[in-house]
Amino acid sequence: MAKKYAVLITMLFILPLSLMLAGCGEYGRVDQGRAIAYDKAAKTVTIIRDKSIDPKKPDYSVLPPMKYQIPDNPAEMGPEPKPGKRMKLDTVKKQIVIFNPATNNFETITYTPIEQKHVESKDPLVYDVAADKSKVFPVVDQQKKTITIYSRRLKEYVKFSVPDQYFSMPADTWDNGDEVRIYFKQEGKSLRFMNITKTDIFKK
Known part of the structure; x- marks a missing residue:
């Protein structure tokens, strides 16, 4: 059962946000945006959220910036994000x-x-x-x-x-920072982190 649950979470996490029903549900929520700061020592990433529902036309304009703790489990952390302010x-x-x-x-x-x-x-x-x-x-x-x-x-x-x-x-x-997607249940603390810019989900 635990394995099926993990697979389901993974499937939900890689779907576009437009299919996430605003990111709500019993499994947690999803946030997405562009990284503007990354502190490896403090294990935090700060993003500007994308408010667009069209992945081809992102709109990074949501203030204030949102800071997240990266996952405690290294297996849930994708490639480290490159920050940028453009x-x-x-x-x-x-x-x-x-x-x-x-x-x-x-x-x-x-x-x-x-x-x-x-x-x-x-x-x-x-x-x-x-x-x-x-x-x-x-x-x-x-x-x-x-x-x-x-x-x-x-x-x-x-x-x-x-x-x-x-x-x-x-x-x-x-520079434009990497686009990232974050799965969380508690505000500001990510359980799963995906670097969309550096991740090819179709790569075998």
Whole structure:
């Protein structure tokens, strides 16, 4: 019986949130969002929740941020999350929405584009063919006053400049954090943690 229960929980956990009936039920609840902070020593992850019901159009705009303890059982913990403060990239309006920890709020920054291209993930602009791996972004060039990012979801490569005061911010300001899914019964304490960005549920 315990085995069947564990299998059922796993099946529920990997289903899209839109099928979770708002995440409620006797088996607990599910939360999902983008990681903005991860403290390995303290075993906590902080997320900005996704309020969209469409997985293809996430909306990371729920405040305040939510902090969770990661599972006590290492077997219930997927790949460690990469944090990032970039919530949205709008290449039409030339704007980036970031989460600013100093104000505990979102900030919309209008950027000046230098180079902007729609490219696939294996394009040489974003992929190191010789090393057979993706290039590391963001790239912050303090001398040239440029920032280069790549959005895998949008398939957009963008090199841009912003007002000088933003160059003092940490590099992860311009990076998008991993999307994570958390199963919990007690608020703030996860029982199961999935790194959606780094997990291929169809891999055998």
